[in-house]
Amino acid sequence: xxxxxxxxxxxxxxxxxxxxxxxxxxxxxxxxxxxxxxxxxxxxxxxxxxxxxxxxxxxxxxxxxxxxxxxxxxxxxxxxxxxxxxxxxxxxxxxxxxxxxxxxxxxxxxxxxxxxxxxxxxxxxxxxxxxxxxxxxxxxxxxxxxxxxxxxxxxxxxxxxxxxxxxxxxxxxxxxxxxxxxxxxxxxxxxxxxxxxxxxxxxxxxxxxxxxxxxxxxxxxxxxxxxxxxxxxxxxxxxxxxxxxxxxxxxxxxxxx
Amino acid sequence: xxxxxxxxxxxxxxxxxxxxxxxxxxxxxxxxxxxxxxxxxxxxxxxxxxxxxxxxxxxxxxxxxxxxxxxxxxxxxxxxxxxxxxxxxxxxxxxxxxxxxxxxxxxxxxxxxxxxxxxxxxxxxxxxxxxxxxxxxxxxxxxxxxxxxxxxxxxxxxxxxxxxxxxxxxxxxxxxxxxxxxxxxxxxxxxxxxxxxxxxxxxxxxxxxxxxxxxxxxxxxxxxxxxxxxxxxxxxxxxxxxxxxxxxxxxxxxxxxxxxxxxxxxxxxxxxxxxxxxxxxxxxxxxxxxxxxxxxxxxxxxxxx
Numbered sequence: 273x274x275x276x277x278x279x280x281x282x283x284x285x286x287x288x289x290x291x292x293x294x295x296x297x298x299x300x301x302x303x304x305x306x307x308x309x310x311x312x313x314x315x316x317x318x319x320x321x322x323x324x325x326x327x328x329x330x331x332x333x334x335x336x337x338x339x340x341x342x343x344x345x346x347x348x349x350x351x352x353x354x355x356x357x358x359x360x361x362x363x364x365x366x367x368x369x370x371x372x373x374x375x376x377x378x379x380x381x382x383x384x385x386x387x388x389x390x391x392x393x394x395x396x397x398x399x400x401x402x403x404x405x406x407x408x409x410x411x412x413x414x415x416x417x418x419x420x421x422x423x424x425x426x427x428x429x430x431x432x433x434x435x436x437x438x439x440x441x442x443x444x445x446x447x448x449x450x451x452x453x454x455x456x457x458x459x460x461x462x463x464x465x466x467x468x469x470x471x472x473x474x475x476x477x478x479x480x481x482x483x484x485x486x487x488x489x490x491x492x493x494x495x496x497x498x499x500x501x502x503x504x505x506x507x508x509x510x511x512x513x514x515x516x517x518x519x520x521x522x523x524x525x526x527x528x529x
Numbered sequence: 530x531x532x533x534x535x536x537x538x539x540x541x542x543x544x545x546x547x548x549x550x551x552x553x554x555x556x557x558x559x560x561x562x563x564x565x566x567x568x569x570x571x572x573x574x575x576x577x578x579x580x581x582x583x584x585x586x587x588x589x590x591x592x593x594x595x596x597x598x599x600x601x602x603x604x605x606x607x608x609x610x611x612x613x614x615x616x617x618x619x620x621x622x623x624x625x626x627x628x629x630x631x632x633x634x635x636x637x638x639x640x641x642x643x644x645x646x647x648x649x650x651x652x653x654x655x656x657x658x659x660x661x662x663x664x665x666x667x668x669x670x671x672x673x674x675x676x677x678x679x680x681x682x683x684x685x686x687x688x689x690x691x692x693x694x695x696x697x698x699x700x701x702x703x704x705x706x707x708x709x710x711x712x713x714x715x716x717x718x719x720x721x722x723x724x725x726x727x728x729x730x731x732x733x734x735x736x737x738x739x740x741x742x743x744x745x746x747x748x749x750x751x752x753x754x755x756x757x758x759x760x761x762x763x764x765x766x767x768x769x770x771x772x773x774x775x776x777x778x779x780x781x782x783x784x785x786x787x788x789x790x791x792x793x794x795x796x797x798x799x800x801x802x803x804x805x806x807x808x809x810x811x812x813x814x815x816x817x818x819x820x821x822x823x824x825x826x827x828x829x830x831x832x833x834x
Contacts, residue, residue, distance in 0.1 A: 274634055274637040274638070274639055275634065275635050275636075275637060277634065277639075278631055278633075278634025278635055279634075279635075281631075281634070282623075282631050282634075285622075285623070285627075286622050286623075289622050289623075290622075352621065352622075353620070356618060356619045356620045356621055357614070357616060357617075357618040357619065357620075358618045358620040360584060360614065360618070361618070361632065361635065361677075362635065363582070363583065363584055364582045364583075364584065364607065364610075364612050365607060365632075365635035365636055366603070366604040366605075366607040366608045366635075366636060366637070367635055368604070526584065527584070528616065
């Protein structure tokens with residue numbers, strides 16, 4: 273248990289030491305997204321499912337920031353530890369793989385949640401300025417559920433990929449070729465109802481659609497997909513990636529690059 | 530008797546069995562001893578250490594730490610072991626004290642400040658405790674690695690080339706420290722290719738080459754078995770001496786190379802040096818380096834690239 277707490281504390285301390293990269297940068301990017309897409313472009317977009325484009329965008333950007341930062345936190349921690357060699361310390365010390373996975377993915381969740389909260393606050397301020405009302409959270413427990421699921425799942429994906437990775441390139445390849453397209457096509461910026469039926473069907477195969485819409489339901493009460501379907505798919509994702517992360521720690525490499 | 534470390538017929542193969550790094554090695558580390566595992570680079574020393582710490586899985590054979598197989602109950606065995614890796618670890622985010630605090634946590638110790646400060650003092654790192662690893666000199670980094678290995682007061686210490694790239698004074702300080710740890714009851718496995726270090730420190734040594742043990746035993750006994758005694762006789766004036774042991778003559782200095790089992794009395798009787806002419810006699814015992822070179826060339830092994 274002490275091993276778990278120590279790794280968790282270490283992971284939190286690590287991202288706080290590079291706070292410009294881990295918290296300030298996401299703050300600036302969500303500020304810009306909201307300003308350009310939400311406020312400027314959003315005024316020309318028609319309201320969808322009874323919500324303004326700006327408020328539609330806020331949960332999408334929150335989930336995007338959450339997913340990216342959760343993934344970044346665990347993967348860059350593991351990879352930089354591989355680079356400096358101290359990942360071997362974790363293998364040599366009496367710590368179980370479960371402790372490592374939980375500690376790292378919980379720390380990922382913490383960083384992701386901070387970024388999501390910042391995005392929410394910035395978005396709510398823009399909305400207040402534009403529409404004169406504060407963005408209230410429609411279903412707090414649903415919101416919490418999807419935040420926790422997304423943070424842990426992407427923390428575990430980050431762990432899995434980082435343990436297999438043998439170069440930094442492989443990590444950025446995952447971000448650029450898989451994570452980024454899936455987030456952009458997963459309904460962050462638009463409702464899939466606006467798509468051609470063929471692309472709607474394709475989008476439904478994108479697991480991120482369910483996390484993004486689950487959170488949108490939690491905050492706004494509107495969603496492109498059934499919230500129960502979204503919850504079940506998230507839980508399946510959680511189970512799958514927990515197993516993948518365990519497998520990666522067992523078979524992947526702790527060794528120095 | 531429960532031994533701190535017992536390795537039996539350990540094999541480790543890579544690349545689907547085509548490359549065998551360790552070929553059936555067996556040895557033990559006894560309670561309170563310093564055991565030296567010696568060999569040229571690439572002999573398999575680090576692979577053996579890695580199987581003890583479970584970084585690598587043996588292909589066959591077993592590794593037991595205090596009677597427990599490291600593959601069966603790794604959490605128990607890892608708690609008994611402290612390990613100093615060969616390569617310096619340069620964690621970039623934290624300072625010396627933070628690193629040691631986290632490392633204590635990995636071993637289940639929440640409030641370990643007292644021990645950490647003791648080690649920092651002992652290893653002359655106390656005034657550097659708020660520095661990042663990259664701000665430390667090479668020697669300080671080594672000492673930090675040793676402090677890390679000792680935060681949980683292990684019963685078995687694995688030192689993988691602890692003095693590689695360390696200057697002579699610091700090396701001697703580290704030797705004294707290692708002896709101190711042993712005197713406190715710690716059992717120590719040391720790998721090194723500095724034979725002087727092994728001769729100075731180790732009670733017993735195992736000499737390994739290309740993955741096999743070529744000799745195992747008491748350090749002094751190995752030196753005695755594989756080296757010759759050098760006797761240098763200095764005379765007051767030149768004198769013709771006849772002996773099968775006579776190796777070279779430089780001026781009034783006569784160098785004899787004599788088997789270890791021949792006593793000085795026997796030697797003097799055989800060579801029959803006129804006592805009145807003897808100015809001085811120097812006797813040089815063989816060293817581990819000589820024994821090592823003999824063993825390695827005797828088996829006609831080469832160092833792999």
